Amino acid sequence: MKITINGKEKSFEGEVDTLSNILSLFGKDGDYFAVAINKGFVPKHKYEKHEIREGDVIEIVTPHPGG
Amino acid sequence: MWNLLGKKFKSRFLLGTSGYPSPEVLKKSILDSEVEIITMSLRRSGAMEEGAAFWEILKELPVHFLPNTAGCHSIKEAVTTAHMAREVFNTNWIKLEIIGDDYNLQPDPFALVEGTKILLEDGFEVFPYMTDDLVLAEKLVDLGVRILMPWASPIGSGKGLINEYALKTLRNRFPELNLIIDAGIGKPSEAARAMEMGYDGVLLNTAVSQALIPNLMAKAFSDAIMGGRKGFEAGLMEERDFASPSTPVVGTPFWHQEKKIETNLNCEKKNDLFTP
Numbered sequence: 001m002k003i004t005i006n007g008k009e010k011s012f013e014g015e016v017d018t019l020s021n022i023l024s025l026f027g028k029d030g031d032y033f034a035v036a037i038n039k040g041f042v043p044k045h046k047y048e049k050h051e052i053r054e055g056d057v058i059e060i061v062t063p064h065p066g067g
Numbered sequence: 068m069w070n071l072l073g074k075k076f077k078s079r080f081l082l083g084t085s086g087y088p089s090p091e092v093l094k095k096s097i098l099d100s101e102v103e104i105i106t107m108s109l110r111r112s113g114a115m116e117e118g119a120a121f122w123e124i125l126k127e128l129p130v131h132f133l134p135n136t137a138g139c140h141s142i143k144e145a146v147t148t149a150h151m152a153r154e155v156f157n158t159n160w161i162k163l164e165i166i167g168d169d170y171n172l173q174p175d176p177f178a179l180v181e182g183t184k185i186l187l188e189d190g191f192e193v194f195p196y197m198t199d200d201l202v203l204a205e206k207l208v209d210l211g212v213r214i215l216m217p218w219a220s221p222i223g224s225g226k227g228l229i230n231e232y233a234l235k236t237l238r239n240r241f242p243e244l245n246l247i248i249d250a251g252i253g254k255p256s257e258a259a260r261a262m263e264m265g266y267d268g269v270l271l272n273t274a275v276s277q278a279l280i281p282n283l284m285a286k287a288f289s290d291a292i293m294g295g296r297k298g299f300e301a302g303l304m305e306e307r308d309f310a311s312p313s314t315p316v317v318g319t320p321f322w323h324q325e326k327k328i329e330t331n332l333n334c335e336k337k338n339d340l341f342t343p
Binding site for chain 1: 083084085086087093106107108109110111112113119121122125126134135137143144147148150151152154155156157222223250272273
């Protein structure tokens with residue numbers, strides 16, 4: 001399965017995986033990040049059940065300075 | 068105290084957190100100026116190494132976060148960013164910024180109205196970054212926003228209040244609404260001027276972060292904003308086209324004596340002319 005995470009294409013084994021598993025591969029936990037898939041917000045309580053599919057575009061964002 | 072959406076603030080200065088030389092300088096700027104509201108953004112995880120360092124310091128400070136949707140060019144992007152920001156920063160405040168032109172970073176008024184409508188329905192308190200257009204403001208107020216944030220001039224330009232007439236018109240039209248100047252302020256005197264006009268607050272970033280000594284500039288803006296507000300509350304005098312002595316005239320020593328002496332001297336000169 002090929003997906004795009006923060007603008008970079010990544011390959012994973014299998015056809016479907018959960019968002020929770022994908023995030024754990026990146027060491028993402030805690031409160032200070034959020035996720036959008038295909039430009040739609042996915043709240044934290046849906047990570048466990050949200051299925052990631054071929055071609056999904058995932059954005060993982062964290063707090064940064066801003067004006 | 069300033070009542071902003073049910074919260075009480077001593078400071079009417081909202082400070083942006085971008086472009087500082089270091090996290091320590093930003094922290095000092097926040098503490099020295101005693102700002103209580105700072106703006107933040109969301110960016111891709113790991114996109115900027117220093118982003119994490121800034122957050123580690125900022126999250127410990129006694130401030131309220133106002134996340135923005137900076138960089139968004141579409142309603143969809145802005146709405147999704149707002150939802151992500153609500154989860155990360157644990158606030159329903161959002162500075163809604165949808166850029167319509169990349170040259171002057173002018174907000175897209177049509178997308179702003181549409182995005183505001185969606186986010187209000189989703190339970191957000193929208194701080195709309197907007198131009199100073201009166202009709203746009205009316206549309207946003209009709210939707211239910213409780214705050215308007217017109218620009219003074221384009222972001223980061225430091226041009227100050229380029230259209231005082233439009234800003235005054237907004238103030239007069241919406242006397243009960245919280246109006247915050249957002250963007251374009253370059254000097255403390257310009258911030259003071261906005262506050263003297265009756266604006267409720269000033270949000271700025273670049274004028275502080277790019278100063279030679281950012282924390283000193285932050286304090287200068289803090290003082291100017293406070294001074295301008297006090298001036299507004301005290302009631303500014305009406306401007307006049309003529310002079311008026313501030314010192315009482317009654318009891319002035321030598322009152323009209325100069326004129327009498329001149330008159331007497333003139334009479335003496337005239338008498339001399341007729342004296343053979």
